[in-house]
Amino acid sequence: MLIQAIATSFRQHFQAEPLLVRAPGRINLIGEHTDYNGGYVLPAAIDKEMYFAVALNQGPTIRLVAHDLHEEFAIEAAAVQRTDTGWANYLLGVVAQFQKRGVAVPGFDCVFGGTIPMGAGLSSSAAVECGLAFALNELLGTGFGRLELALIGQAAEHEYALVKCGLMDQFASLHGRAGHAVRLDCRSLEYEYFPFDTTACRLVLCNSGVKHALASSEYNTRRQECEQGVAVLRQHHPQIQTLRDATLDQLAAHRAELGPVVHRRCVFVVEENHRVEEACRRLAAGDLRGVGHLLYASHAGLRDNYQVSCPELDALVQAATTTAGVFGARMMGGGFGGCTINLVAMDHVEGFVKQMTSAYQKQFGRALETYQGTMVDGVSIIR
Known part of the structure; x- marks a missing residue:
């Protein structure tokens, strides 16, 4: 399984035990181009996922490994900024949002990869953002709720990936429920679950x-x-x-x-x-x-x-x-x-x-x- 390969890769790279996190991609059942018009969307998280192995490293450096790309990236936590390494920006944007909220993010190590096909419109970028945000929230004990983590992911995409997305993708990755679609009111951010009959x-x-x-x-x-x-x-x-x-x-x-x-x-x-x-x-x-x-x-x-x-x-x-x-x-x-x-x-x-x-x-x-x-x-x- 991919998650086991990622965990093994982490141990080999960093000689430590990681926190393991999964972050799903999403489909949108119906409700297209309604999000930026203050309307409703009906997404669901699906079983195409990004996997993360993450641990604090007691040093000043953030070390990232993109498992699927066989690429690595490192930067000082205190000097996080947009870079020319496209994939790293999704992760660094999340760190920057924690810092903007007054969280001192120390050095950490992260290996990630996944099963979300790129370019298929299943929001691999939102899964990357939400997975790391969730992991850091756990490791640092920051206590952010899921909606706040979705907003962190969205802001990371706006400011570091330079894509002015709505909130739906990050929201769906964090708020998915098995066997359900979730209706999000893009104005009030209220939401409600509706059953989807997976047997039929x-x-x-x-x-x-x-x-x-x-x-x-x-x-x-x-x-x-x-x-x-x-x-x-x-x-x-x-x-x-x-x-x-x-x-x-x-x-x-x-x-x-x-x-x-x-x-x-x-x-x-x-x-x-x-x-x-x-x-x-x-x-x-x-x-x-x-x-x-x-x-x-x-x-x-x-x-x-x-x-x-x-x-x-x-x-x-x-x-x-x-x-x-x-x-x-x-x-x-x-x-x-x-x-x-x-x-x-x-x-x-x-x-x-x-x-x-x-x-x-x-x-x-x-x-x-x-x-x-x-x-x-x-x-x-x-x-």
């Missing part, structure tokens, strides 16, 4: 293998378009703080003023928020087919109104609609590549993977990577 259904991710360069610039453009929409609506409805507060009727009434593009963006966000709430009701009732229909509707909105899909993702969702045992499918994540998430009946998973792989190869001449996931508990110590 499997989560299968299909990785398009595509990551268009458009993704980050278009993401920023979508944020601006949503802000434009709110600015227009507030002139008539001062109570509207974010698109979370807007209604479809209000959008229709001010359609001309919004303009066709901004109107479409806003419609998607308002409808997607409604879909998250409806999905929670369906999960509570054990209605996976109903949840699946909402996933298809979400994808159609992401494709047509938010315009963040791409031909490969559209083809994967289209193929899923004609495959036996599929409850629903949609693109997952920021867009322009990455994975589709598919809800597949347990006894159809093998046939689904076979058919999707064949269809993708035929249409795009590329192999399709698939991952199966189970909803698991959030970050924890491995005893």
